[in-house]
Amino acid sequence: MSYRFVKVTTHYKEYLNDYYRRNGDVVHKTYQEQMQHIMAEAYGWADFFTTHLMKLGVDACEIIANALPxxxxxxxEHGLKSSGKNIVMAQxxxxxPDVIFFQDSFRFNGEWITYLKEQVPSxxxxxxxVAAPHTADDIQQFKVFDYMLTSHPGFRQQLKDQGLSMYQFNHGFEASLLPKISYNDEKSVIDCTFIGSLYKGEGLFNERVKMLETLLESNITLKISGDLPKAKPSKILLKQAAYITAKTLKNVGLTRVSQQIPGLKAAVHWTQIPQAPYYSENLIRVIQPPLYGINMLRVLSCGKVGLNFHGDASGPYAGNIRLYEVTGVGSCLLTDWKENLHELFELDREVVTYKSADECIEKAKWLLENPLERELIAKAGQARTLKDHTYEKRAVQLNQLINKNF
Incomplete structure (x- = not known):
């Protein structure tokens, strides 16, 4: 069935700041030239879905809502003086479109989607x-979607129980990027790589940070790229005040008041008072700036072992994007054991797992000391990803879901 598809996304602010620092002149180009330039960086999902949907006969395009230039x-180019969501509405x-896929359902939901449907009758x-921690209020806002996709089996069931129409939809790897990833001599000197977010807080990456800090105490050579947030004391104090106020209102039966005040809305759901995040001196000393897109994939490809740690909110389930990126570039994946991981990869043949910091260190050392076995696992993992976990495959699945729901 032929239809017009638009994917609306937002990119991490840190990535966009980095992108425009590196490419200052791009802002003088046309809209289409700018879009092609930023998509060539292969950040996140980039234009992988629209590219593969077009091969299936779908009229597809992308909007990056927060790439301001x-x-x-x-x-x-369209004679408008709008900004923000107003530009998205105009686009x-x-x-x-017949079908819109909002990748950022925290920014685009609720009344805005209801209004959108009224304004665009097509x-x-x-x-x-949804693939991130969410509140009860978020769930209410999500109910405007005809259905939602998630890479997280736990979220799928939780939201399904709340009455939402949910589908499991895993991340993947873009195979067409392989020729653009330059394999070089650095591969022989990086023992282990980790690239990812290190934000601490409820449902975020507290356990990941602990694991990395423990690994740094071993004698494994570890290249870590990420962003350590620098929390301003004033911001922490405001969050603490919001937490105390929200809890006080709850104790006197006025939770509904908190939910109507923007500064308290999120604090209603916090289970502990916010604190300034602490990071060890070891981690602060070795961490390198975050990497994104094709540059990130190149560094992952240079590692003998690619480490993966799921976020705290993932619970017992595997499903983050790094599973497919590490295996896709041909590095040996060492990841935390999850109860559904065997559905994605064959354990100990295509990927290696651990259940504790000690086991992670032990297996990392074994993989580094046994290059033949490590390479066999890496090649098997890459073959599995290129067979079952590409964005080309995911686009076929997405097209089937869309046709099913017409």
Missing amino acids: LQQAWAQ LKALQ IKQVIGW
């Missing part, structure tokens, strides 16, 4: 995505 270029009115399906 890009969005302003579109507005100027969708112009495109008249819309037949609005799809949401």
Whole structure:
């Protein structure tokens, strides 16, 4: 079935800041030129879904809602002085899509989606995505979506129990990037790599940080790239005040008041008072700036072993994107054991798992000391990803879901 598809996404602010620092002149290009330039960086899902959907005969395009110079270029070319979500609304009115997939369902949900459906009558399906910790209020806002996708089996069941229509939809790897990843001599000197977020807080990456700090105390050579947040004392104090106020209102039966005040809305769901994040001196000393897109994949490909640690909110389930990126570039994946991981990869043949910091260190050392076995696992993992976990395969699955829901 032929239809018009638009994916609306937002990129991490840190990535966009880095991108525009490196590519200052790009802002002078046309909208299409800017879009092509940023997509060539292969950040996140980039344009992988739209590219493969177009091969299936779908009329597909992308919107990056928070790439401000890009969005302003579109507005100027269409004679508009709008900004933010107003530009997105104007773009969708112009495109008249049948199906919209909102990758950032925390920014686009609730009344805005309801209004969008009124303004763009061509819309037949609005799809949401959730793969991060969320509150009861978020769940209410998600109910405007016709259905949602998630890479997290736990979230799928939780939201399904709340009455949402949910589908399991895993991340993947873009095979067309392999020729662009330059394999070089660095591969022989990086023992283990880890690239990812190190934000601490409820449902975030507290256990990941602990694991990395423990690994740094071993004699394993570990290349870590990420962003250590620098929390301002004033911001922490405001969060603590919000937490105390929200809990006080709850204790006197006024939770509904908190939910109507923007500064307290999120604090209602916090289970502990916010604290400034602490990181060991070892981690602060060795960490290198975050890497994104094709540059990240190149460094992953240079590691003998690629480490993966799921976020705290993942619970007993595997499903983050790094599973497919590490295996896809041909590095040997060493990841935390999860009860559904065997559904994605064959354990000990395609990937290696651990259940504790000690086991992680032990297996990392064994893999480094046994290059033949390590390479066999890496090649098997890559073969599995290229067979079952590519974005080309995911696009076929997405197309089937969309046709099923017409």
